Amino acid sequence: MLAKINNFEIDLSKPIDISIQLTNTNENPIAWYIEKPVIEPVVFGDWIGKVSEGKSSTNFNNIFFNPHGHGTHTECLGHITNDFYSINQSLKQFFFFAKLITVEPEKIGDDLVITKEQILTALNAISASPEASGSLSMTNGALIIRTLPNQKDKKSRKYSNTNPPYLSEEAAIFIRESEIQHLLIDLPSVDKEHDEGKLLAHKAFWNVKDTHNLNNDARFEATITEMIFVPNEIEDGNYLLNLQIASFENDASPSKPVLYSIANF
Ligand SMILES: N[C@@H](CC(=O)c1ccccc1NC=O)C(=O)O
Numbered sequence: 001m002l003a004k005i006n007n008f009e010i011d012l013s014k015p016i017d018i019s020i021q022l023t024n025t026n027e028n029p030i031a032w033y034i035e036k037p038v039i040e041p042v043v044f045g046d047w048i049g050k051v052s053e054g055k056s057s058t059n060f061n062n063i064f065f066n067p068h069g070h071g072t073h074t075e076c077l078g079h080i081t082n083d084f085y086s087i088n089q090s091l092k093q094f095f096f097f098a099k100l101i102t103v104e105p106e107k108i109g110d111d112l113v114i115t116k117e118q119i120l121t122a123l124n125a126i127s128a129s130p131e132a133s134g135s136l137s138m139t140n141g142a143l144i145i146r147t148l149p150n151q152k153d154k155k156s157r158k159y160s161n162t163n164p165p166y167l168s169e170e171a172a173i174f175i176r177e178s179e180i181q182h183l184l185i186d187l188p189s190v191d192k193e194h195d196e197g198k199l200l201a202h203k204a205f206w207n208v209k210d211t212h213n214l215n216n217d218a219r220f221e222a223t224i225t226e227m228i229f230v231p232n233e234i235e236d237g238n239y240l241l242n243l244q245i246a247s248f249e250n251d252a253s254p255s256k257p258v259l260y261s262i263a264n265f
Pocket residue numbers: 032068188189190191192193194195196197198199
């Protein structure tokens with residue numbers, strides 16, 4: 001199925017799913033010190049909501065999970081504010097032009113940090129490649145950051161107390177100033193795991209100056225998607241992104257970002 005968007009052709013039959021599956025097994029990734037998700041049948045006395053148990057006509061599971069700790073999720077600035085803001089009210093459009101870049105975080109002290117320079121270099125490499133288009137503006141678009149090394153075990157990694165790589169404040173400011181509305185990354189957070197609540201990159205990206213008293217120019221419609229996985233065979237470049245959430249009235253929701261190649265520049 002082909003779609004024409006502006007001057008670009010998109011083959012909707014070739015989705016590239018960059019979400020991580022959510023399961024109740026030890027395969028599930030975990031961040032932030034919680035246990036694995038629970039997916040289990042409802043039980044009423046001797047009635048069990050599981051067809052294979054022979055007591056019910058339907059499978060009928062309860063699910064207990066945490067959007068931030070258990071896999072691919074999209075969050076709005078409500079993740080860090082005193083007042084409540086909902087991702088379901090923040091994200092009202094679902095298709096965006098997106099740039100996929102790959103960076104190898106730089107060792108700074110005991111940390112691995114994604115710097116502004118790395119992002120600039122990776123963006124320039126895309127613009128220089130013949131099939132790519134520097135003309136696709138990033139304004140209101142998405143930036144997808146794949147970090148190296150990019151092993152498949154990212155889909156089941158246990159991140160708690162591992163001090164994963166994170167984004168420098170300067171890099172987050174650069175992304176905000178580039179008017180990128182949606183940031184996607186294959187790490188559990190854009191910020192350092194133990195940072196005493198500083199959350200420098202979150203605040204810089206959302207332009208939140210005071211979490212208890214929001215400035216008018218905070219970026220209410222900007223989102224951060226964490227714990228994606230971009231397979232190695234997907235090349236850096238320009239894509240169409242379909243970013244879907246479940247309609248949770250919560251700061252974050254599990255999400256399903258899907259890329260489509262863009263042809264006919
Ligand atoms: N680094 C923060 C904690 C943090 O970032 C966090 C804690 C629980 C769930 C999600 C978190 N951040 C996600 O982006 C701190 O040390 O206070």
